[in-house]
Amino acid sequence: MNLLAVRELALPWALPGASFHVGLDPLSACFLALVLLVCGCAGLYGEGYIAASHGHVPARPARFFFLVLSVALCFVVTARNALLFLAAWETMALAAFGLVSSEHGKPEVRRAGLLYLLCTHTGTLFLLVLFALLGRHAGSLEFSDFAAAAYSPAQRTGLVLLGLAGFGMKAGVLPLHIWLQEAHPAAPSHASAAMSGVVIEMGIYGLLRLLGFVGPLPVPLSLSLVALGLATALFGILFALAQRDFKRLLAYSSVENIGIVVAALGLGCYGASTARAPLAVLGFTAAVFHALNHGLFKPLLFLAAGAVYQATGSRDLDAAGGLQARMPWTGAFMAVGAAAICGLPPLNGFVGEWLIYSWLLRPGWGQDLRLTAPTASLLALVGALTVVALTKFYGLVCLGQPRSAGARDAKDPAGVMLVPMGVLAACCAAVGLFPAPVLAAAVAAGADIARVPLAAVAPQAEEWARLLGVVGLLGAGLWALGGALWAVRAALLRGRAVLPGPTWGCGFGAPSARMQYSGSSYSQPTERVFAGLLATETDFHPATGYWPLKASYSSRTADPALDRWLPALADRFSDWLSVPRRIQHGRLQSYMFYVSACLVALLLWKL
């Protein structure tokens, strides 16, 4: 654990209140490791992606912004001074904007870029206020002073709400997620991977850091955090389910994962509010662990999705299909990522969710059943819906028959793109099988945030590690069982001819690719259950008559926050502002009147 000991470097900086102060504590170390791994993989993949895009992705700006983004991310997680943090934060935001707008020739990319820029700056505005308040209260802009200051419950609530607005905008918490599903599909895939893997995780990092400063929250606020997380998770996965663009689907799935992390974080806060150290540490540990997991499997999926996009030329699920046979490596990595995100046992996703469920379900820690029962059941619902959404993604892309010419001719990308995917997939599997080291780091971070000495929770941490060791062993057993079954199959089939038939053939003589499940039909039963929430617009012209000439069906699920709530809010604002707007009418005389009346009034008042 020597690596996780606190290390610091502080240099003076000319700006007032600022210092070039970086440090490495367990929380920073966890996220720094993730940043370095994901940015390394995505950057390597990006080289192949840029080369294979035949000039669609401009190489120089993409490289420049990606490197700036990577460096800025390192400073975001290690900064120990508010101004240095904000500077790194803004650099990160602007570099990500540059990446999102890489293909700025397309109007939808420009729109997504501007939306992202607006959102990130709105978030930064909240952060400026947050750090200004923290700084005024603590008397300096150093993080150590923020942590040393004492806060009243009202101050804690206010600061955390501000942080939730600022960091939540980056992370994509429910009503603030609006930029995610636009920016992720617009960005080149290696950038989407870095953004969904680490940039949005920075929102979580910021929230955790803030919680470490202010100390235990009031109980209602902790419970609201849990509720907000669950709502975000449910919302994210439902809308992921309804998407046809697979990068959009993955973006919504990021919203879902952020929701789970926020829920875990809320559980940790609840433990801290009720002064139960193991619950607090376990909650924060689960949040850190799941955030790290998401930072492994989501970039993996985005990288695989990018490879599919380049091979088939479309992001439409209904244009893919049958790629497991044509792109075996990409398909296999995609399967690993999808299984991990669903929380299936031998992979890392399972470990993270296991930690959250053990918070909720393990007897003997005095959890309130009124909290745990609905939370656990909602998490289970989210988990089930994740399986539907991700099987839709993997199944439509990789299984069945190709639905377009692009998919028919698809091939695996170059090695430079496969290796990063392989590394991330291996990490997913390794963390699933040997969770102990990552767990130790996450527990150290969780104890730091909860302000509990590591020794105080050592017995519990040992128990979690032991149980997770068993989980890892079971996972290894599962792999072994799978291998054994494969060997049995191979032994049984020895000497016999295996005839491959068309998928979905079912004995029918002339199946066509159009008879397969489509994206809409696969998720239709689930969508129907949640129709009220999704509000999908459909345009259906059924076939009529004996010799129907034409029939069509199209559906579109718009994001309610971006396409309904935000315009309504903007209209309301615009109505309010129409009153002061009346003074802006372009008549020169009136402008001069304003100025002179103002001057005379000032003279009369001040003299």
Place this chain on the structure above:
Amino acid sequence: MDQISQLLLAFVVFLSLYLLGSSSLTGCVRILALQGACVGLLPLTIHEGGFQPRALLISVGVIVLKALVIPRILLHAIREVKIRHEVEPLVSFVSSLLLGALLIGVAFVLAERLPVPGGLVSNLLVPVSLATVMMGMLMMVSRVKAVTQVIGYLVFENGIYLFGLAISYELPWLIEMGVLLDVFVAVFVMGIVIHHISREFDSISTERLTSLSDKP
């Protein structure tokens, strides 16, 4: 000397009021010229020390500019751009006059409270200068045509000049010249602007500028 100063100052205020009530553009310019002459004569009489050669220099310069050159330019502009010879008020002449009277009152109240250096012959100088400034502003605010804006601006400047007189022995006269040059340039710029407005919009009414507002 004292009486002459008082008389000139009263005349300046009276001319400003007359300007507010006048409906003819060329008439306005003539009144402006007259006001310029009055303002130009004031440095000779206003200081306790009596007549000084330097004051004569300032006086001659101001009269030449304010009473001769600038009115000529304005009259020329009115002729050249074929501006119709009547003032278009936004506020009626009667209301303008009443407002002007009100502003004179406000100016006296303000002058009472304003700390000014001593050594002046007339205690009317500061209130009159403030009143002139405010009436110039009123002129700019309440008239439509661009050329009336210029006239308003010049009245405004006369007020500033009067205020400057209160401390003219402390001011190096280079600054006085700077002020005059400022006005001169301003008139030129305004002349060009008027010319352009009339060319682009077929009118020199600044009301037409509302089409530049961002209102749909």
